[in-house]
Amino acid sequence: xxxxxxxxxxxxxxxxxxxxxxxxxxxxxxxxxxxxxxxxxxxxxxxxxxxxxxxxxxxxxxxxxxxxxxxxxxxxxxxxxxxxxxxxxxxxxxxxxxxxxxxxxxxxxxxxxxxxxxxxxxxxxxxxxxxxxxxxxxxxxxxxxxxxxxxxxxxxxxxxxxxxxxxxxxxxxxxxxxxxxxxxxxxxxxxxxxxxxxxxxxxxxxxxxxxxxxxxxxxxxxxxxxxxxxxxxx
Amino acid sequence: xxxxxxxxxxxxxxxxxxxxxxxxxxxxxxxxxxxxxxxxxxxxxxxxxxxxxxxxxxxxxxxxxxxxxxxxxxxxxxxxxxxxxxxxxxxxxxxxxxxxxxxxxxxxxxxxxxxxxxxxxxxxxxxxxxxxxxxxxxxxxxxxxxxxxxxxxxxxxxxxxxxxxxxxxxxxxxxxxxxxxxxxxxxxxxxxxxxxxxxxxxxxxxxxxxxxxxxxxxxxxxxxxxxxxxxxxxxxxxxxxxxxxxxxxxxxxxxxxxxxxxxxxxxxxxxxxxxxxxxxxxxxxxxxxxxxxxxxxxxxxxxxxxxxxxxxxxxxxxxxxxxxxxxxxxxxxxxxxxxxxxxxxxxxxxxxxxxxxxxxxxxxxxxxxxxxxxxxxxxxxxxxxxxxxxxxxxxxxxxxxxxxxxxxxxxxxxxxxxxxxxxxxxxxxxxxxxxxxxxxxxxxxxxxxxxxxxxxxxxxxxxxxxxxxxxxxxxxxxxxxxxxxxxxxxxxxxxxxxxxxxxxxxxxxxxxxxxxxxxxxxxxxxxxxxxxxxxxxxxxxxxxxxxxxxxxxxxxxxxxxxxxxxxxxxxxxxxxxxxx
Numbered sequence: 052x053x054x055x056x057x058x059x060x061x062x063x064x065x066x067x068x069x070x071x072x073x074x075x076x077x078x079x080x081x082x083x084x085x086x087x088x089x090x091x092x093x094x095x096x097x098x099x100x101x102x103x104x105x106x107x108x109x110x111x112x113x114x115x116x117x118x119x120x121x122x123x124x125x126x127x128x129x130x131x132x133x134x135x136x137x138x139x140x141x142x143x144x145x146x147x148x149x150x151x152x153x154x155x156x157x158x159x160x161x162x163x164x165x166x167x168x169x170x171x172x173x174x175x176x177x178x179x180x181x182x183x184x185x186x187x188x189x190x191x192x193x194x195x196x197x198x199x200x201x202x203x204x205x206x207x208x209x210x211x212x213x214x215x216x217x218x219x220x221x222x223x224x225x226x227x228x229x230x231x232x233x234x235x236x237x238x239x240x241x242x243x244x245x246x247x248x249x250x251x252x253x254x255x256x257x258x259x260x261x262x263x264x265x266x267x268x269x270x271x272x273x274x275x276x277x278x279x280x281x282x283x284x285x
Numbered sequence: 286x287x288x289x290x291x292x293x294x295x296x297x298x299x300x301x302x303x304x305x306x307x308x309x310x311x312x313x314x315x316x317x318x319x320x321x322x323x324x325x326x327x328x329x330x331x332x333x334x335x336x337x338x339x340x341x342x343x344x345x346x347x348x349x350x351x352x353x354x355x356x357x358x359x360x361x362x363x364x365x366x367x368x369x370x371x372x373x374x375x376x377x378x379x380x381x382x383x384x385x386x387x388x389x390x391x392x393x394x395x396x397x398x399x400x401x402x403x404x405x406x407x408x409x410x411x412x413x414x415x416x417x418x419x420x421x422x423x424x425x426x427x428x429x430x431x432x433x434x435x436x437x438x439x440x441x442x443x444x445x446x447x448x449x450x451x452x453x454x455x456x457x458x459x460x461x462x463x464x465x466x467x468x469x470x471x472x473x474x475x476x477x478x479x480x481x482x483x484x485x486x487x488x489x490x491x492x493x494x495x496x497x498x499x500x501x502x503x504x505x506x507x508x509x510x511x512x513x514x515x516x517x518x519x520x521x522x523x524x525x526x527x528x529x530x531x532x533x534x535x536x537x538x539x540x541x542x543x544x545x546x547x548x549x550x551x552x553x554x555x556x557x558x559x560x561x562x563x564x565x566x567x568x569x570x571x572x573x574x575x576x577x578x579x580x581x582x583x584x585x586x587x588x589x590x591x592x593x594x595x596x597x598x599x600x601x602x603x604x605x606x607x608x609x610x611x612x613x614x615x616x617x618x619x620x621x622x623x624x625x626x627x628x629x630x631x632x633x634x635x636x637x638x639x640x641x642x643x644x645x646x647x648x649x650x651x652x653x654x655x656x657x658x659x660x661x662x663x664x665x666x667x668x669x670x671x672x673x674x675x676x677x678x679x680x681x682x683x684x685x686x687x688x689x690x691x692x693x694x695x696x697x698x699x700x701x702x703x704x705x706x707x708x709x710x711x712x713x714x715x716x717x718x719x720x721x722x723x724x725x726x727x728x729x730x731x732x733x734x735x736x737x738x739x740x741x742x743x744x745x746x747x748x749x750x751x752x753x754x755x756x757x758x759x760x761x762x763x764x765x766x767x768x769x770x771x772x773x774x775x776x777x778x779x780x781x782x783x784x785x786x787x788x789x790x791x792x793x794x795x796x797x798x799x800x801x802x803x804x805x806x807x808x809x810x811x812x813x814x815x816x817x818x819x820x821x822x823x824x825x826x827x828x829x830x831x832x833x834x835x836x837x838x839x840x841x842x843x844x845x846x847x848x849x850x851x852x853x854x855x856x857x858x859x860x861x862x863x864x865x
Contacts, residue, residue: 063780065778081617081619092784093731096775097774097775097776098776098778100776100781100783100784102325103497104325104327105330105496106496107330107530107532107613107617108613109425110321110327110329111324111325112322128616149467149781150780151781156322168433168436169385169433169434169437170383179379180382180395180396181383182393183394184390184394185389185390185392185394185397187394188388188390192420195387197429198324198329198425231385231387
């Protein structure tokens with residue numbers, strides 16, 4: 052099938068402003084949007100620039116705004132996009148665009164690093180593994196799925212209007228440890244998220260949950276962190 | 286051009302690179318250079334688990350694990366290295382748990398373990414639960430956990446810095462040259478130690494589980510320096526790639542009870558491996574599948590694949606243990622694994638060969654001598670713990686054990702070594718390479734050459750090989766090398782020039798495809814992942830030895846591949862026929 056793909060192009064080496072360009076591509080309905088981008092780059096215009104790696108939804112490189120919604124290009128099939136109409140592809144919002152679909156990911160990773168996303172323990176390490184029940188393990192299973200693609204954070208209206216907000220992903224990253232029975236850093240992490248740019252900025256619009264390509268219940272995780280802050284226990 | 290100086294430079298930020306960084310950064314000044322962001326590395330795509338004889342759910346010991354690794358590798362494994370890996374496996378898993386890795390748990394709260402291909406109790410008696418896992422995203426959890434620890438330890442990363450050359454001074458490693466993707470600027474890093482941990486080169490094949498970015502850069506750089514590559518003919522084809530796509534479906538699917546079936550709905554692995562059946566090593570299962578298809582028992586409109594059957598498993602069990610791979614089947618093939626069988630076919634998965642190293646992770650210049658200051662770990666390296674065929678889960682183990690060892694060895698060397706003086710004009714080679722491609726006026730398309738390379742490799746150098754097919758591949762590769770000389774790069778800019786990047790990557794792929802095929806032609810036997818229909822049995826008299834390939838350039842500038850051989854280290858296990 053012939054599909055029209057409209058892409059927001061931007062290259063400051065050439066032009067100061069972004070502009071839409073439409074490409075016509077022959078695709079299978081089961082092709083991914085990433086296949087469409089590759090066909091354009093490989094057969095029509097080598098300057099089209101985007102990040103990608105694994106091509107099956109686990110590395111988190113190719114989050115972009117497809118038909119107005121944040122998704123992974125490698126996990127979105129053409130047939131699911133109403134391909135009779137033009138498919139639009141733009142960079143994710145709220146991070147500086149560097150070229151075409153490539154944005155500056157450094158502020159996003161900074162927010163993640165700021166929430167102490169690592170196991171904090173004290174005292175002597177056991178000789179064998181720490182014991183943890185499967186039920187305790189299941190408590191934070193959902194948030195371990197995160198691939199740091201930024202689809203959630205860059206779908207959040209609060210993040211768009213105020214880049215200082217930690218954003219949903221950082222809270223997901225904190226949740227993964229706050230609710231881990233082995234961890235002893237909860238107090239510190241909760242204090243970080245109690246900041247004015249922290250968890251209270253969330254307005255529960257659920258964009259993040261809709262955007263997550265891993266099916267993480269992001270908004271629910273944020274609510275659980277808020278509750279932990281109010282009651283000071285997990 | 287910018288200059289930097291670090292004691293240890295690590296090239297690649299997957300599991301091996303970050304595990305190395307955790308060791309070297311506490312001992313000495315370390316930087317990690319990656320052409321991606323660390324969490325994009327392909328370690329994250331690994332699914333099924335990491336084997337270690339914890340004996341948490343049944344009797345097990347690391348000696349059995351060693352035996353399985355040696356036998357699984359069709360006796361081409363260096364047994365001293367396998368002993369190290371399997372003995373240190375237990376601590377490697379426990380270390381990850383202490384770093385916070387969320388393993389699945391037993392009823393007592395210990396790390397849970399499950400079956401995996403080729404892993405057996407008491408030297409092949411029956412399958413054993415040895416694989417430690419986190420659902421079917423164990424690699425993802427290892428990558429995330431190591432990255433989290435790197436954050437904790439403040440490891441210094443240079444993200445989207447593409448290393449294109451290794452600098453050597455008087456036979457020692459002295460640094461690297463990297464291309465910064467965001468700006469197109471070149472950076473010269475002076476270092477006492479350089480560790481390559483840059484992964485494999487699965488993109489020489491079309492049907493592959495590998496990421497687009499797995500283009501063998503580290504192996505290619507070392508190769509162009511005239512340093513050897515070991516056992517490059519041994520490439521693993523994973524049995525269960527999603528048919529037509531190559532996306533990996535973990536062996537854990539069979540570890541949890543999944544069954545392979547042909548068009549007669551027959552559980553055909555019973556014929557090929559009566560004891561362990563669907564849990565035979567990957568090379569045997571992949572060949573069995575390809576054979577079923579060749580003999581007309583394939584499924585689908587073109588009889589081109591076989592089926593993976595999970596329909597007898599409880600949906601709740603599938604959701605708990607195999608959530609990601611069943612989602613892949615739903616997303617990409619529209620198949621519901623609860624009720625429908627999944628079309629699968631072998632997919633190029635893992636390079637057993639690579640940069641030869643010893644058990645400390647030191648890279649070798651030949652059969653005996655180490656290259657001072659140069660290290661390699663993970664898929665880019667060949668220790669050799671995988672021999673002719675890697676067992677499932679042993680790659681996640683390899684990166685942890687030998688990543689750690691390389692990190693320690695590189696840091697200890699750096700503590701006493703001095704910075705070597707860099708060669709004159711250290712970036713000259715990379716400037717030529719990059720500017721030559723950027724300013725090329727050639728008409729050949731990068732993607733067309735790459736596609737033709739992948740087509741001939743899939744056709745001629747896959748699960749079944751013959752002298753004729755390999756010679757055809759070689760002819761095709763020679764023609765592609767000529768075409769590559771007039772490859773055109775459309776993007777002439779400096780900023781995020783991924784067009785240029787793909788051209789550079791293609792150059793490495795062509796080099797490595799040639800090494801693979803030349804090595805395979807010379808190995809006139811069948812062993813592990815290398816199967817020659819014209820020499821269908823293993824030949825221990827002539828080929829119980831590692832291939833060592835070298836690039837040589839004569840006085841007229843003609844390139845040539847020279848093959849040499851290296852003895853296999855055997856300690857306690859004598860070669861035997863490989864039956865399962």
